[in-house]
Amino acid sequence: MRQAVARCETMNHLLTVSALAIALLPSAAPAQDAPSPNAIVAAAPAADWQAISAEDLLVMELAPDRDGNDRRVVIQLMPPPFSQPWVENIRILARAGWYDGVSINRVQDNYVVQWGDADAEDAARARALPGDLNPIGAKQYLQISTAGAEGAIVLWHPKQSLVDSYADWAGFDAGWPFAFEIDENTRRLSRWPVHCYGMVGVGRGYSPDAGSGAELYTVIGHAPRHLDRNIALVGRVVEGIEHLSSLPRGTGDLSFYEDPAQRVPIRSVRLAADLPESERPAFEYLSTESASFANYADARANRRDPFFIKPAGGADICNIPVPVRQAGAG
Amino acid sequence: MRQAVARCETMNHLLTVSALAIALLPSAAPAQDAPSPNAIVAAAPAADWQAISAEDLLVMELAPDRDGNDRRVVIQLMPPPFSQPWVENIRILARAGWYDGVSINRVQDNYVVQWGDADAEDAARARALPGDLNPIGAKQYLQISTAGAEGAIVLWHPKQSLVDSYADWAGFDAGWPFAFEIDENTRRLSRWPVHCYGMVGVGRGYSPDAGSGAELYTVIGHAPRHLDRNIALVGRVVEGIEHLSSLPRGTGDLSFYEDPAQRVPIRSVRLAADLPESERPAFEYLSTESASFANYADARANRRDPFFIKPAGGADICNIPVPVRQAGAG
Numbered sequence: 001m002r003q004a005v006a007r008c009e010t011m012n013h014l015l016t017v018s019a020l021a022i023a024l025l026p027s028a029a030p031a032q033d034a035p036s037p038n039a040i041v042a043a044a045p046a047a048d049w050q051a052i053s054a055e056d057l058l059v060m061e062l063a064p065d066r067d068g069n070d071r072r073v074v075i076q077l078m079p080p081p082f083s084q085p086w087v088e089n090i091r092i093l094a095r096a097g098w099y100d101g102v103s104i105n106r107v108q109d110n111y112v113v114q115w116g117d118a119d120a121e122d123a124a125r126a127r128a129l130p131g132d133l134n135p136i137g138a139k140q141y142l143q144i145s146t147a148g149a150e151g152a153i154v155l156w157h158p159k160q161s162l163v164d165s166y167a168d169w170a171g172f173d174a175g176w177p178f179a180f181e182i183d184e185n186t187r188r189l190s191r192w193p194v195h196c197y198g199m200v201g202v203g204r205g206y207s208p209d210a211g212s213g214a215e216l217y218t219v220i221g222h223a224p225r226h227l228d229r230n231i232a233l234v235g236r237v238v239e240g241i242e243h244l245s246s247l248p249r250g251t252g253d254l255s256f257y258e259d260p261a262q263r264v265p266i267r268s269v270r271l272a273a274d275l276p277e278s279e280r281p282a283f284e285y286l287s288t289e290s291a292s293f294a295n296y297a298d299a300r301a302n303r304r305d306p307f308f309i310k311p312a313g314g315a316d317i318c319n320i321p322v323p324v325r326q327a328g329a330g
Numbered sequence: 331m332r333q334a335v336a337r338c339e340t341m342n343h344l345l346t347v348s349a350l351a352i353a354l355l356p357s358a359a360p361a362q363d364a365p366s367p368n369a370i371v372a373a374a375p376a377a378d379w380q381a382i383s384a385e386d387l388l389v390m391e392l393a394p395d396r397d398g399n400d401r402r403v404v405i406q407l408m409p410p411p412f413s414q415p416w417v418e419n420i421r422i423l424a425r426a427g428w429y430d431g432v433s434i435n436r437v438q439d440n441y442v443v444q445w446g447d448a449d450a451e452d453a454a455r456a457r458a459l460p461g462d463l464n465p466i467g468a469k470q471y472l473q474i475s476t477a478g479a480e481g482a483i484v485l486w487h488p489k490q491s492l493v494d495s496y497a498d499w500a501g502f503d504a505g506w507p508f509a510f511e512i513d514e515n516t517r518r519l520s521r522w523p524v525h526c527y528g529m530v531g532v533g534r535g536y537s538p539d540a541g542s543g544a545e546l547y548t549v550i551g552h553a554p555r556h557l558d559r560n561i562a563l564v565g566r567v568v569e570g571i572e573h574l575s576s577l578p579r580g581t582g583d584l585s586f587y588e589d590p591a592q593r594v595p596i597r598s599v600r601l602a603a604d605l606p607e608s609e610r611p612a613f614e615y616l617s618t619e620s621a622s623f624a625n626y627a628d629a630r631a632n633r634r635d636p637f638f639i640k641p642a643g644g645a646d647i648c649n650i651p652v653p654v655r656q657a658g659a660g
Contacts, residue, residue, distance in 0.1 A: 066396075109572045110527050141639055163495045165646040197440050197552045207639050222527045222552050222648050226633050229640040242439045242579040249572040303556050309471055309537050310559040316495040316646065318552050 034304035037296050041323045044292035049284040057272035063265040073240035083232045085134040086202050089213035096130045099269035108255030110221030113244040138208035162317050166225045170317035172288035177317045193233045196223050196318035200235040220245040223318040238283050238324040282327035364634035367626050371653045374622035379614040387602035393595040403570035413562045415464040416532050419543035426460045429599035438585030440551030443574040468538035492647050496555045500647035502618035507647045523563045526553050526648035530565040550575040553648040568613050568654040612657035
């Protein structure tokens with residue numbers, strides 16, 4: 001019975017929305033041998049996988065855990081046109097070694113893990129930022145929300161889209177999850193990347209402060225979508241999120257660690273492109289424009305593999321994580 | 331621009347849906363001094379808080395952590411008419427001391443923590459279940475999905491409801507989150523409790539196995555709503571979920587712990603009603619029928635406190651957690 005929004009009369013600019021074949025109507029009865037979403041991904045042909053540029057991969061090494069185990073977290077940076085002033089700042093900060101020696105300072109259950117300079121608000125002790133960072137003003141939040149869709153006037157919305165609690169609909173484009181909204185008066189479209197589990201954003205103070213990219217966080221709970229269009233998203237964790245999500249929760253205000261000894265030191269943050277080839281990770285994502293992804297998304301929305309009794313007939317955008325894997329894993 | 335579903339002509343049986351005053355239309359501009367959701371909850375009068383019966387609270391004591399700290403998890407069991415055969419079994423198992431000495435065996439990132447008898451599938455070593463458990467068949471899943479709404483014929487849906495990706499709409503009743511659906515042919519309503527962060531459900535094998543309540547799990551990631559109507563929900567964690575969500579992730583199949591030494595022993599599980607008065611926890615929840623809750627939910631959907639630039643104009647049911655606190659904390 002689910003439909004994304006009342007369908008308006010069609011017309012106009014076609015958008016770069018994935019042709020996502022999610023069955024929004026009640027689905028067929030479970031088949032005994034229907035493949036699981038994971039099985040669909042495992043069977044995807046190599047051509048359906050897109051390499052992620054080494055310029056878009058950030059490798060964060062935490063201090064080893066209590067048992068001496070390495071803890072590596074790999075983050076994929078967001079492609080243009082979204083949040084690029086911050087993304088460029090993050091590359092500058094990583095290349096300057098600025099993040100080396102900062103720490104994870106906040107772990108809030110069902111919300112975020114946050115890292116940066118614990119002394120950032122103490123002028124006498126704060127770590128100086130490189131001089132060549134892009135200055136970013138509050139207006140750039142608006143750019144995030146409309147990037148990629150400027151000028152489009154939409155009287156139509158795509159049939160293959162997801163019902164969304166925060167927007168007119170949701171869908172995927174070029175490997176990332178987005179929400180879409182049409183302005184009631186101008187019929188202009190805006191779209192924005194969404195705060196799903198594992199997405200990485202830019203810490204900031206009260207507006208007009210917009211953050212620089214020196215303070216970052218990732219989502220470790222139910223998607224805090226109320227942050228969409230309020231904080232810049234700059235990427236997502238593609239490996240090692242368990243090193244962040246399983247950290248002890250902070251007990252101070254906003255779940256910051258009360259005792260500096262609880263902070264987790266960050267040894268280094270590097271762009272993969274800057275690492276020696278032997279240490280350079282390589283990842284690829286399942287093209288959200290591929291038939292494999294459409295089948296995977298449909299199976300996430302309508303589980304027909306044997307464990308399931310009642311396929312849902314729909315899915316939340318954040319419950320269809322875009323598959324990402326180490327290159328060559330197929 | 332968001333509306334729950336196309337509004338059909340009205341008529342009929344009014345439902346026990348909360349009069350939830352969520353503004354689904356674009357909200358007013360942020361006010362400098364608008365209270366945060368937490369501030370609204372903190373200001374709620376005592377009369378808006380509902381005590382939770384000690385018969386409905388399950389106290390699970392894990393073995394101390396590596397530093398010797400206690401780890402207590404408190405679970406609120408689900409009230410009638412939902413899942414009561416399993417809920418009764420859980421009370422029987424707790425009163426028999428059956429859970430004492432079982433363990434946490436599975437921790438899957440962004441999904442679930444699961445506990446029970448690690449040897450349950452080894453007939454020679456499995457812990458015997460009490461003889462007086464309710465036998466439960468697959469048919470009872472259907473009862474879950476319609477409980478509380480049998481016979482209601484609905485041509486109407488409540489104005490104050492949430493857009494939902496998995497159902498016709500979502501809302502709150504008596505302190506719990508539900509999804510609602512109207513059968514297209516019969517116009518009959520069904521509703522079911524939903525898999526939000528912290529909800530507790532009953533592990534089971536392939537259908538027709540329906541589980542007994544001896545094997546339980548809780549959600550520690552983005553709401554896995556595809557499990558709704560496929561697995562019985564029996565409660566939610568109201569305190570101490572961080573002792574579960576921050577455990578190391580398992581590395582075996584389905585993220586079970588590979589090495590038995592990684593399992594976390596459960597010392598005891600007791601009903602609060604069976605504990606000595608001095609050890610008995612007492613909790614209360616914010617009535618979902620109260621004006622305070624309506625204001626809180628509206629503020630979750632439309633953040634107007636100073637940090638926010640763009641109120642969302644809507645919210646996912648699982649992003650409006652029902653406030654629960656220790657009794658007397660107000």
